[in-house]
Amino acid sequence: MKLQVCLVLAVLMIPGVSHSQTQAPPNPEPDARYKVDILEVVGHPDDDIEVTAYVAKLIEQQHKRVAVLYTTRGNSGGNAAGSEQANALADIREMEARHSLASYGITNAWFLHGSDTPGADVLHSLELWGHGQALEEVVRLVRITRPEVILTWMPNYVVGENHEDHQGAGVLATEAFDLAANPLAFPEQLEAPRDRLTISNYGEGLRPWQPKKIYYFSDSIHFDFFKGNGPEYSTSDMSPGRKMPYSRVAAEAWGFYKTQNDFTDAQLKEFSEMPVRFIFGKSLVGGNATSDIFEGITSNPIPYARPRGYEPPAPGLVLELGGPWAFYNTFWPAHGIEHLAKLYAPEAQAAPGEALWVPLIIRNDTDSPKQVTLHGTLPAGWSEKPDAMTYTVAAHDAYAVQLTVSSSAAQKGTWQTLTWTAESAGQTIPPVSLRVDVVSNGLPQ
Numbered sequence: 001m002k003l004q005v006c007l008v009l010a011v012l013m014i015p016g017v018s019h020s021q022t023q024a025p026p027n028p029e030p031d032a033r034y035k036v037d038i039l040e041v042v043g044h045p046d047d048d049i050e051v052t053a054y055v056a057k058l059i060e061q062q063h064k065r066v067a068v069l070y071t072t073r074g075n076s077g078g079n080a081a082g083s084e085q086a087n088a089l090a091d092i093r094e095m096e097a098r099h100s101l102a103s104y105g106i107t108n109a110w111f112l113h114g115s116d117t118p119g120a121d122v123l124h125s126l127e128l129w130g131h132g133q134a135l136e137e138v139v140r141l142v143r144i145t146r147p148e149v150i151l152t153w154m155p156n157y158v159v160g161e162n163h164e165d166h167q168g169a170g171v172l173a174t175e176a177f178d179l180a181a182n183p184l185a186f187p188e189q190l191e192a193p194r195d196r197l198t199i200s201n202y203g204e205g206l207r208p209w210q211p212k213k214i215y216y217f218s219d220s221i222h223f224d225f226f227k228g229n230g231p232e233y234s235t236s237d238m239s240p241g242r243k244m245p246y247s248r249v250a251a252e253a254w255g256f257y258k259t260q261n262d263f264t265d266a267q268l269k270e271f272s273e274m275p276v277r278f279i280f281g282k283s284l285v286g287g288n289a290t291s292d293i294f295e296g297i298t299s300n301p302i303p304y305a306r307p308r309g310y311e312p313p314a315p316g317l318v319l320e321l322g323g324p325w326a327f328y329n330t331f332w333p334a335h336g337i338e339h340l341a342k343l344y345a346p347e348a349q350a351a352p353g354e355a356l357w358v359p360l361i362i363r364n365d366t367d368s369p370k371q372v373t374l375h376g377t378l379p380a381g382w383s384e385k386p387d388a389m390t391y392t393v394a395a396h397d398a399y400a401v402q403l404t405v406s407s408s409a410a411q412k413g414t415w416q417t418l419t420w421t422a423e424s425a426g427q428t429i430p431p432v433s434l435r436v437d438v439v440s441n442g443l444p445q
């Protein structure tokens with residue numbers, strides 16, 4: 001009898017075997033219905049068509065899960081289907097997107113409330129959308145959807161459609177890639193519920209999430225420039241279920257966007273049969289730029305990867321393009337995607353004989369004020385206002401020079417190079433150049 005009591009006491013004292021401890025309930029999981037392999041972050045209903053042929057194949061043949069996040073509901077632009085405009089058009093475009101996505105297996109689409117803003121300056125979209133709130137929403141949706149891969153528009157100023165809302169979507173997606181696993185980014189989203197089954201919980205109960213890869217795509221006219229800078233997928237592969245090539249799946253998905261369907265069948269065929277070409281952004285799981293998008297990706301979560309972040313310029317006097325170009329020059333290295341700068345030289349488009357705004361910045365990162373003389377070298381027949389001028393730039397300050405350049409109508413259809421040189425106290429400052437496509441029908445630049 002005594003021996004039995006001693007044995008029972010001994011068992012009770014062994015850690016992990018004690019009968020006085022009970023197993024805690026399982027940790028409440030994130031809602032698995034919204035977990036995706038790919039999150040597309042785009043500006044407008046119909047932008048998703050850029051990658052439909054690739055994504056439709058992944059969904060059908062590899063059962064990948066895909067969601068789309070639109071930063072606007074497409075409340076601007078012409079309506080080829082009816083008289084509706086503005087907010088009414090946005091309601092219709094949201095429904096067109098849902099029907100289009102459902103045609104190839106995407107049921108989760110999220111819409112932010114940025115305004116569809118025609119133009120080419122990304123800072124304009126970010127201002128109108130409320131950059132902070134829009135980013136908060138994108139970070140929230142990355143934490144909800146927990147994507148392995150983000151596909152988005154290239155954050156760069158480029159001739160082509162180059163819509164500022166496209167660039168804005170790419171900027172927000174890149175920022176959210178680097179923030180969603182950072183617990184200091186919108187920490188209220190991460191507060192665990194005190195009791196998830198009752199009221200009076202604060203915060204949102206999300207978990208941090210680090211996506212593994214980000215890739216970009218572009219509607220630039222330089223489709224060839226991007227070849228070899230990321231994986232590329234043929235659109236001629238056959239869909240076993242539909243008995244048609246994925247290019248046709250994409251064309252049929254496009255057919256749901258009737259408000260924007262002002263293409264001929266021939267144009268649509270050409271567009272949908274082009275390969276889906278990506279530009280590598282970054283990978284936290286190895287591989288190289290042209291590796292398959294899912295190479296190196298497993299279902300295991302990965303830890304937060306700290307981005308480089310902002311680094312101040314080295315001391316000195318610098319002349320650079322301002323506006324969106326200056327933003328991107330700082331943005332790319334901060335997010336570890338500085339290779340985007342090497343894809344092509346800075347460029348813009350100007351209607352023949354019309355004006356183009358060219359912002360320049362004279363940056364004085366020295367301890368004393370500087371006098372800087374600026375001089376433009378323009379193609380024949382072009383002019384600028386103001387012309388050569390001397391600027392006083394305070395210590396550790398930047399002078400934002402606003403130039404208006406008028407192109408020559410005679411050069412319609414050509415590319416021209418504009419160069420600005422500067423000097424201070426006899427010292428030459430490295431020049432800057434801008435290539436300009438003299439072409440009509442561009443967005444406001």
Ligand SMILES: [Zn+2]
Nearest residue numbers: 043044047163
């Ligand atoms: Zn668009």
